[in-house]
Amino acid sequence: DVKVTQSSRYLVKRTGEKVFLECVQDMDHENMFWYRQDPGLGLRLIYFSYDVKMKEKGDIPEGYSVSREKKERFSLILESASTNQTSMYLCASFSPFGQGTGELFFGEGSRLTVL
Amino acid sequence: AQSVAQPEDQVNVAEGNPLTVKCTYSVSGNPYLFWYVQYPNRGLQFLLKYITGDNLVKGSYGFEAEFNKSQTSFHLKKPSALVSDSALYFCAVTTEDTGRRALTFGSGTRLQVQP
Numbered sequence: 001d002v003k004v005t006q007s008s009r010y011l012v013k014r015t016g017e018k019v020f021l022e023c024v025q026d027m028d029h030e031n032m033f034w035y036r037q038d039p040g041l042g043l044r045l046i047y048f049s050y051d052v053k054m055k056e057k058g059d060i061p062e063g064y065s066v067s068r069e070k071k072e073r074f075s076l077i078l079e080s081a082s083t084n085q086t087s088m089y090l091c092a093s094f095s096p097f098g099q100g101t102g103e104l105f106f107g108e109g110s111r112l113t114v115l
Numbered sequence: 116a117q118s119v120a121q122p123e124d125q126v127n128v129a130e131g132n133p134l135t136v137k138c139t140y141s142v143s144g145n146p147y148l149f150w151y152v153q154y155p156n157r158g159l160q161f162l163l164k165y166i167t168g169d170n171l172v173k174g175s176y177g178f179e180a181e182f183n184k185s186q187t188s189f190h191l192k193k194p195s196a197l198v199s200d201s202a203l204y205f206c207a208v209t210t211e212d213t214g215r216r217a218l219t220f221g222s223g224t225r226l227q228v229q230p
Contacts, residue, residue: 004158040124042205042222043159090158102147102166102209104218106158 003027006091006107013114019078021110023091031094032074033104036060036087043090049074081114088112117142119208119221127227128196136191136224138206148189149207149218150180159205165189176200196228 007022025032031050035043045058049068063085067075078085091107118141128134140146147166151159163174170182180191191204203225207218 006158009156040222043220092159103149103161103164104151104159104207106151106160108158109156111156 004091004093004105004107006089006110008110009108011110011112013081013112015082015114017081017114019081019112019114021076021078021089021091021112023074023076023107024072025074025093025105026072027093027095027105028071029093029095029105030071032068033092033094034058034064034066034074034076035090035092037090037109038087046076046089078112081112083114086112086114117208117210117219119206119219121204121206121221121224123224124222125225125227127229129229130198131195134193134196134200134226134228136204136206136226138189138191138221139187140189140206140208141187142208142210144210144212146187146189147209147211148180148182149209150174150178150189150191151205151207152176153203153205153223155202162191162204196226198228198230201226201228 004025013019033048034046037043044060046064047066049055055066065077089110092104094104120139149164150162152162153159163172165172165182173179178193203223205223206221209218
């Protein structure tokens with residue numbers, strides 16, 4: 001089974017702190033994603049990466065950056081956390097059609113609270 | 116651009132009754148459709164998908180979904196609901212042309228099954 005592991009399930013940070021959210025997948029997927037989930041808004045794509053050191057902005061990249069130094073690891077960075085970044089963050093990896101099943105495989109989520 | 120609509124924020128059903136969670140989509144080209152379920156404070160879990168073939172797709176936990184191309188719908192169904200089915204359900208769509216961006220999600224529908 002594909003396993004996507006998010007290192008922190010719950011975090012509490014203060015406004016202005018730098019926050020790192022780490023995600024590791026074990027299926028050698030090239031594509032990895034960071035979503036943000038808020039009630040009534042569904043999942044919104046923050047950033048995605050389709051190869052090591054390659055990244056693209058999603059729909060809501062402002063206030064976030066990402067790092068992909070190794071294929072299995074994709075990190076989300078909040079340079080200066082703000083209260084409106086309090087949310088559930090979901091990491092996922094992807095097996096595209098033609099190479100796999102077209103499914104997204106999700107981690108358990110990281111619930112971030114910014115005070 | 117592709118999109119997914121889940122018109123109901125919440126669906127309430129009594130245990131033992133059939134349930135339907137609605138989803139409509141908009142894409143250019145042939146859709147690939149997915150349903151995911153999320154239990155409290157967890158990541159999303161794959162339920163089922165439609166790629167091609169039979170319009171009625173069977174998935175995990177007794178769920179099924181019917182693809183209707185003329186109505187651009189992919190409603191999730193179960194003949195007899197269980198209290199343990201109470202969760203948040205997401206419909207998602209992609210196409211072969213979507214490439215690296217993977218899935219577009221609806222806003223989610225909360226299913227509440229009463230004993």
